[in-house]
Amino acid sequence: MGFLVVLAQRTLYGLLLLLAVLVLNFTMINLAPGDVVDTIAADMGGASAELVAQIRAEYGLDQPVIVQLGNYIWRVFQFDLGQSYFYNRPVTEMIFERLPATLLLVFSAQIFALVVGILLGVFAAQRPNGILSHIVTLFALFGYAAPVFWTGILLLIAFSLKVPLFPVAGMRDVTVEGFFPQVLSVAHHLVLPMLTLGSIFIALYSRLCRASMLEVLGSDYVRTAKAKGLSPRDVTMKHALKNALPPVVTLAGLQFSAVISGAVLVETVFSWPGLGQLALTSILARDTPTILGILFFSALVVIVGNLLTDLVLRLIDPRVRGKA
Amino acid sequence: MSEQTQLKARSPFAEAFEMFRRNHAAVAGLVILLAIVAIALLGPVLYPGNPFDMVWAPFTPPGTEGYLFGTDYLGRDLLSLLIHGARVSLTVGLAAAFVTVTIGITIGALAGFYRGWVEEVLMRLTEFFQVLPTLLFSMVIVALFGASLMMITIAIGLVSWPAVARITRAEFLRIRELEYVTAARAGGVRNGGLMFRVILPNALPPIIVQAALMVGSAILFEAGLSFLGLTDPNVASWGQIIGSNRQYILDASYTVTVPGIAIFITVLAISLVGDGLNDALNPKLRER
Numbered sequence: 001m002g003f004l005v006v007l008a009q010r011t012l013y014g015l016l017l018l019l020a021v022l023v024l025n026f027t028m029i030n031l032a033p034g035d036v037v038d039t040i041a042a043d044m045g046g047a048s049a050e051l052v053a054q055i056r057a058e059y060g061l062d063q064p065v066i067v068q069l070g071n072y073i074w075r076v077f078q079f080d081l082g083q084s085y086f087y088n089r090p091v092t093e094m095i096f097e098r099l100p101a102t103l104l105l106v107f108s109a110q111i112f113a114l115v116v117g118i119l120l121g122v123f124a125a126q127r128p129n130g131i132l133s134h135i136v137t138l139f140a141l142f143g144y145a146a147p148v149f150w151t152g153i154l155l156l157i158a159f160s161l162k163v164p165l166f167p168v169a170g171m172r173d174v175t176v177e178g179f180f181p182q183v184l185s186v187a188h189h190l191v192l193p194m195l196t197l198g199s200i201f202i203a204l205y206s207r208l209c210r211a212s213m214l215e216v217l218g219s220d221y222v223r224t225a226k227a228k229g230l231s232p233r234d235v236t237m238k239h240a241l242k243n244a245l246p247p248v249v250t251l252a253g254l255q256f257s258a259v260i261s262g263a264v265l266v267e268t269v270f271s272w273p274g275l276g277q278l279a280l281t282s283i284l285a286r287d288t289p290t291i292l293g294i295l296f297f298s299a300l301v302v303i304v305g306n307l308l309t310d311l312v313l314r315l316i317d318p319r320v321r322g323k324a
Numbered sequence: 325m326s327e328q329t330q331l332k333a334r335s336p337f338a339e340a341f342e343m344f345r346r347n348h349a350a351v352a353g354l355v356i357l358l359a360i361v362a363i364a365l366l367g368p369v370l371y372p373g374n375p376f377d378m379v380w381a382p383f384t385p386p387g388t389e390g391y392l393f394g395t396d397y398l399g400r401d402l403l404s405l406l407i408h409g410a411r412v413s414l415t416v417g418l419a420a421a422f423v424t425v426t427i428g429i430t431i432g433a434l435a436g437f438y439r440g441w442v443e444e445v446l447m448r449l450t451e452f453f454q455v456l457p458t459l460l461f462s463m464v465i466v467a468l469f470g471a472s473l474m475m476i477t478i479a480i481g482l483v484s485w486p487a488v489a490r491i492t493r494a495e496f497l498r499i500r501e502l503e504y505v506t507a508a509r510a511g512g513v514r515n516g517g518l519m520f521r522v523i524l525p526n527a528l529p530p531i532i533v534q535a536a537l538m539v540g541s542a543i544l545f546e547a548g549l550s551f552l553g554l555t556d557p558n559v560a561s562w563g564q565i566i567g568s569n570r571q572y573i574l575d576a577s578y579t580v581t582v583p584g585i586a587i588f589i590t591v592l593a594i595s596l597v598g599d600g601l602n603d604a605l606n607p608k609l610r611e612r
Contacts, residue, residue, distance in 0.1 A: 017451070017452055017455050020452050021452075021455070021456065024456075028464065028465075028468055029468075031468075031469075032468035032469060033469075141592065141595060141596075142588075142592070144540075144591070144595055145540070145587075145588050145589075145591040145592035145595060146584075146588050146591075147544055147547050147548065147551070147563070147566075147584060147587050147588070147591075148548075149547075149548065149551050149563075149566065150566060150580070150584035150587065150588070153566070153570065153573060153580050153584070154581065154584070156573070157573055157577050157580075161573070161574060254454070257454060257455060257456065257457040257458060258457070258458065260457035260459075260460065261457045261458050261459030261460060261548075262459075264457075264459050264460060264463070264552075265459070265548055265551065265552070268551075268552060269570075276460075279460060279463060280463075280552055280553075283463055283464070283466075283467040283554065284553065286467065288468070291463075291464050291467060291468075292464070294460065295456065295457075295460055295461065295464055298456075298457045298460050299455050299456055299457075302455050302456075302457065303455060306455075
């Protein structure tokens with residue numbers, strides 16, 4: 001089957017998942033006690049029954065539930081996620097302001113964790129009982145058990161407060177001018193959040209990569225490659241690694257939703273101006289349209305992340321390419 | 325070889341116990357975990373009083389004035405907060421893992437047993453839940469339906485079950501084709517009996533291991549939520565101590581490091597026990 005056909009299929013499936021997220025959002029709004037009108041009425045300090053009915057009609061809340069659901073989905077497809085109660089601004093506008101920061105954090109942490117995790121795994125697999133193997137095992141255990149927000153605060157204490165190598169909060173230094181200095185400033189601010197978020201996933205990827213490498217290194221074609229006199233480095237890097245990578249990439253793809261969850265906590269610790277921070281403030285302010293909009297967009301990021309993983313997998317693994 | 329024959333003569337429980345006992349890290353984990361459970365159970369008796377009471381000047385460093393871990397930004401005894409917080413962390417962790425496993429087993433068992441359209445629908449549902457970032461989704465649930473411990477437990481369970489459902493389904497798919505299941509079916513056992521009395525007991529080992537790990541991740545989850553302030557403000561919990569003292573790390577970093585160590589050790593102990601259970605219950609590993 002052609003590559004484009006598969007891509008189209010996956011995209012369509014992704015759209016269906018997004019539609020399901022919308023239905024879920026709508027259901028949750030309707031199940032939760034109180035609705036928009038109650039909030040507006042409360043903001044006005046109470047409203048008469050007639051006014052409430054009028055507002056209800058204005059928001060289309062007097063119509064049958066299924067019509068309301070249809071309206072909601074139609075509005076979202078026009079990029080209208082409603083108006084924030086708290087900020088009094090369109091939700092999509094606020095999300096688009098915040099999305100780049102979150103995307104930067106999420107993707108840099110993923111790539112960082114993948115690179116370091118794979119390197120650690122490959123080197124650990126050279127000596128299954130060597131010291132690096134033990135370090136990888138320990139790190140995997142510790143990386144899982146340490147709460148990510150705590151790791152972040154510890155790094156903050158160590159490398160921003162005690163030894164002021166990195167900034168304490170934010171995403172860029174506003175006093176810096178010019179394109180390249182600004183990029184550098186963002187990179188400088190990104191280091192600690194990226195390390196914090198990446199640490200959990202380095203633990204995960206290095207352990208799987210080590211196991212996957214060990215399995216591949218024991219296979220016949222690796223013995224053949226060694227027997228025909230290839231250098232150990234060529235055997236590891238060209239023959240073994242290529243075959244050990246797909247499981248690691250697959251796992252990384254499955255982790256996108258976990259990375260976003262972690263990002264919410266990391267953004268809070270480092271005051272990183274992304275979606276997670278917006279989610280927290282709007283939750284504390286009971287700003288339902290914003291909260292649900294963020295849930296929608298984070299699901300979108302996960303779906304796009306899965307799609308990208310699929311593409312990468314096809315690029316590095318001819319066996320997947322052959323199949324549908 | 326002789327060792328294997330000897331092992332086979334014993335009951336499966338004794339065999340599993342023997343395998344667990346040989347894993348020193350797992351035994352250490354179990355001991356630590358039991359100690360933490362004992363503290364959570366007995367602590368409030370040995371250390372009575374409201375942990376939210378101000379007992380001394382704020383930011384009293386650990387070890388002074390008889391306060392082992394010092395006091396926090398409101399002058400509350402950190403040790404008392406930690407002991408009372410242990411209850412919340414462990415209870416929510418266990419209860420949320422129970423909710424997770426119940427939903428996961430039900431969905432995975434139905435999908436793996438009935439196959440066909442039931443499996444298709446349920447596995448699509450599982451994939452759907454995996455697309456939603458777990459923490460954000462549970463934040464939304466807690467925000468819309470209230471931040472009681474009960475709601476937090478349900479929210480954690482509601483977002484974490486897909487992993488359990490996948491494992492259960494895989495086990496059911498494998499076991500339903502085995503001969504003893506066919507034999508039971510031929511013997512007139514109905515679907516419900518086949519699912520829960522014939523297949524489920526044999527599918528349990530990997531599910532038990534996963535359930536143990538789920539307790540750990542539920543504790544981390546609860547800590548994350550309460551760190552963000554999405555918890556019952558009248559109940560002390562480890563994440564909440566970290567969240568509320570976060571602004572004062574310059575004055576008193578121990579108010580953040582100490583509760584973090586409590587979470588870290590508890591989750592570490594649970595995952596060591598989980599690894600040990602994996603060795604003990606996984607027959608594939610036993611053959612090695």
